[in-house]
Amino acid sequence: MVQSEQGKYRAGTARGIYLGLREQIATGVYAPGDRLPSTRALAEELGVSRTTVTTAFDQLISEGYVLVRQGAKAVVAGNIASSEAAPSPTTGAPSRPLSAYAVRAMEMPVHIPVAAGGLKYDFRYGDVAPDDFPRLAWRKAMTAAIFARRERLGYGHPAGSLALRQALQGYLWRARGIRCEADQIIVVNGSQQALDLCARVLVDPPGKVLIEEPCYAMARNVFAALGAELTPAPCDADGIDTGRLPAPHGYSLAVVTPSHQFPLGGVLSAGRRRALIEWAEAANALVVEDDYDGEYRYDVRPIPPLYLSGHGRVIYIGTVSKTLSPTLRLGYLVLPEALVEPFVRCKQIADRHSATFEQDALASLIESGAYERHVRKMRRMNAERRTAFLDAMAEYFGARVEIVGTSAGLHVVVWFSDFAAQDEERLAATAREAGIGIYPISRLFSLATERRAGFVFGYASMPARIIPDGVRLLAKTLPR
Template structure:
């Protein structure tokens, strides 16, 4: 949503592409010569969680080459994969058409405000000029600390530790949801990342804001998915559930509080 808002602020006209369980449907891409760039999250599509398969990756690259356009690859949650092997970034097969961006917000802290880009060689100079115009430079202290962590291996060790911890949180959350709601919900996007999308089979999209509000009153933060799409993808109510910021022992309590709201105000037990 933030990327879309940034592009809107520049006067760009976004073109929405349908997504399914495998991420962006590359068969629905517009004619490339009419497009300035494509923005994708192939490691973990936000918010539905699909991982773009190799066939679609190749199709996307071929599309960009044919139109002499660029792809922005946001490696969203690329560090956190649980049930499948990591897939190499799109830029590795990008043939100079991919701008790769990432951040340490999900691995260290969002307060650091540190991100990075891997650019095609021809774009390096204009991007350096743009950086100078926008904010001169980022804080050297945080950059040097991160560089030291990378060089010593401390950063990689930390990421492995956080992947194990978040995998535990994910397992506890999924087990608690299965016990509390059973077949009344469908959960998608579980193979990677730090959130999932939960579809409630007996709630409709118009219930989303009220249900989220009732949950919030009980101290449970869930976020309606309808805020994030250009057009409806499902008639059911859907919500984003983040689990990475919670101690493991609190996850079960949160799910129990949520099911009480659901049973008492939205569905008979």
């Protein structure tokens, strides 16, 4: 009787018969050269149609397990080793060792987001409210992109669609004061791919990379997985502390968030900007500027990008993840001209190009003015959310907390004077049991420090009206 593999497939199906025979061949029940039962006999034994058995045999023949000759029964192929174990769709580790890159990646803390799991109040940074997405405008733009007449559907340019790069060229000048050519812009799958390309194009392991401390964990992971030697540079209320930079020797890159340091929220002062560029020049290094939420300034005028004063040594990264949605995976790089061709070649190797219809839709939104109208609307709405959060924290926590990074972005850091850093994970677990998501800042530090407990609070994913309720419940939940 033909048995199905590990009982997962019914023997009465073609799939089950195929798997059962394949396992018996691989484990030596049928040796090379042995004749198999006829399709008619096997169909009668199993109580199935002959067509079902023939389908199973056809699959075995196509995979080289079975040979057939005119007028003779099917036999097991002679090149099948009897000791070969049948492959299982559900079990088995790779027989070869992982690459050094994969080993390093596997050793890192997991940053794969999980579903909220019923959290009524989730202050996770990076999420945006689903109702904020401009559904009608995006649907109209996508429909136009899909139905636009094309001579053919083929691979696009690795740098991205010319229409989007030209639209971004104008947008960057209007919104961030950046003057560049469209050819200097490369469209990527979010800022994460931008960072990955910077690592692959510009760093030879174990090259040195300067990173902020604390910093965006996925940025650190990009360079650590590559095998770079990372040097954490302490940050304070004014961003990266350029007075504590290491000697400028052997560095390939410095990766910074000067307009709104992640996560502490500091803005890099003019003096520190000059000092950082001078350090990069002395090191013959490049500076990667991640302007992840530059559109959101509330109490002050927009901060000019470091790119403007970078003497051609700054790579600028922008994204629509915070203005539209992280689900779109659309971002862009602005590169010094000498780096354009290497980045284009490596982008093509990585994934050929980013999704074309989405690029065309975004280009349409920018060209029509709809994107900038949406950004202004989101700035107003998130300012309301920020105010609701800060007012509620003042009411329910008062002097127990210190809040930093409030002038920009979609998150703040809250320091709790009642608790120590080692309490963060316990407090987060307690809050989660009550239906509240709060996220320890310790996960963003690479070095252990003695400090108060701190949490990164994102406020862009919830309606402003329910934020005070979440803060009130948190105050009741956390022990005094």
